[in-house]
Amino acid sequence: MTVLAVIPARGGSKGVPAKNLAPVGGVPLVVRAVRACLAARRVTDVVVSTDDALIAEAARTAGAEVVLRPAAIAGDTATSEDAVLHAMDAYAAPRGEDGEGDPDVVLLVQCTSPFLTADDLDGVTGAVTEDGADTALTVAPTHGFVWRQDGAGRTEPDGYGVNHDKANRPRRQDRPQEYLETGAAYAMRADGFRAARHRFFGRTALVPTDPARVLEIDDPHDLARARLLAPLLDPQVLPSYDDVDAVVLDxxxxxxxxxxxxxxxxxxxxxxxxxxxxxxxxxxxxxxHLLILSTEQNPVVAARARKLQVPVLHGIDRKDLALKQWCDEHGIAPERVLYVGNDVNDLPCFGLAGWPVAVASAHDEVRAAARAVTTTPGGEGAVREIATWLLGPALSTAPATPTAP
Structure with missing residues (x-):
């Protein structure tokens, strides 16, 4: 049973520029989607459909295959179905002719739903592969009263109930359960999807998910809310020694x-x-590799760096440019850098480093953008705490070939 997850992620976005690369919890949206797909037990192949070189690079680094989408289906009027069908063609081409190389099930996975989980993906897949549905989607239970406003033939618009009679408001327990489409994940039989060319055909299964995790990013306010929610909804995943090649400290x-x-x-x-x-x-x-990177030109910083025997770059206006140049000079991939900061001038480096870490006393915006947050405030042992993440509580020397600091 082959299950192909397709993640449409075009480069153009008017509401949020470069939206699919925007970090939430320190991880770009497209990478979050790829990781969820790779963690799903029932997904066998993961493809990102994009027209953007930076998105393609991020997707490959995260472990997905990339299908480059032509301009004809990469504009504002292109549908997600267009992207999925094109990705299916690219997937099937080297595997057989006339649809023989198609997967059994295809998933449409939206990276604008940052809190999608592997369980959500396994749920919609299982509804098709095991429960006999033709299509399935993630939904959130809701008891909300939906209203519509109609001003036709009236001087003032009149509000009326869509899923209720405003003259008769039944109690919540007396109303039928309704569900809100989350927009996060859809599963379809591949052959049926090719024939219908849309995501809802045949019998459609509803797969409930946690309403607290339902959020679609369409504008900057949604993105800001997602970043504030990430520390609460994301499981805290701490880096290990094998995850990083360098530690850069504000x-x-x-x-x-x-x-x-x-x-x-x-x-x-x-x-x-x-x-x-x-x-x-x-x-x-x-x-x-270690580096102290500071905006302040201060003899205190230089003196501390000398005592610690750590290289220092200070008096730096654009810390992200300095970090990128330092990585290039030392042959270090930015995604293998753990960067520790506390204030908004560290955010550009957070966008560059693979492991942005905030100290417990950091600015709220910095904590929201971090991939991990210490339990210890800055100046009170936060760096020691990070060292224990990487080296263990005893701070034993990790097995590695020594490099010049």
Missing amino acids: FDGTQTDDKVHIDSDGRETVAVHRGDGLGIAALRRSGL
Whole structure:
């Protein structure tokens, strides 16, 4: 039984520019969708259909195949069905002729639903492969009263109930259960989909999902809400030593408590945590590349870096450009970088690094964009905590070939 998941992800988006690459919980939307598909037990193949080179690169890195979509079906008027049919053709071509290479079931997976789960995908797939449905979709139970406004022939529009009589409001328990289409995942028999050319044919099964996870990103407000919800809805997945090649640390607010003490001569001092120094030393011994990257041009930063024996770049206006150049110079893939920050000037680096990490005391917007958040505030051992994620509680030296820090 072959089950092909197709994720349409074109480059153009008017509501949210570059929407399909927008990070939620520190992970681009298209990558979140690919990971959910790869985690589903019943999905055998994952394809991203796109016309955008950056989306294609992100999808391949995440483990999906990529089908490049022609311009004719990549515009605002193109349908998701067009993208799925084209992806099916590309999938089937090397596997057989006249539809022989088609999968048994095809899924349409929308990466604009950031909280889609592997269980959702297995649910709609199982409805077709095991329960005899021709098509299936994820739905959320709802008891909402739906209204419509009709102004035809009236000086003032009149509101009326769509799924209820406004003159008779039955109790929730007396009303039939209704469901809201989530827009996240659809499953179809492949042969039936080719014949019908739309996602609802034959018997359609409704697969309920958790209403708390239902969110479609259509505008910047939806994206902001998704980022705020991610720390609550995403399972906390912490990086391991095998996930990263480099650790890049902000200084103020990350290795300090973000306070500056100034004496009568204008000299600045800050407080750092000895546990952080221990963690950084262990990371250095483990063979990981290390860097301190700071906006402030400050002798305190340079002195701390010397003591820790860690390279430093400070007085940097565009930290993301400096990070990208540093990665290029050291042959490090940005997706293998763990970047630790606390404030909004770290967000561009969060968009570049594969593991953006916020300290517990970070700005709300930074916490929302992070892939992981420490339980410890900056300046109180947050870097030590991250070191334990990577090296274990004893901070033992990980088995690696030492590299120049």
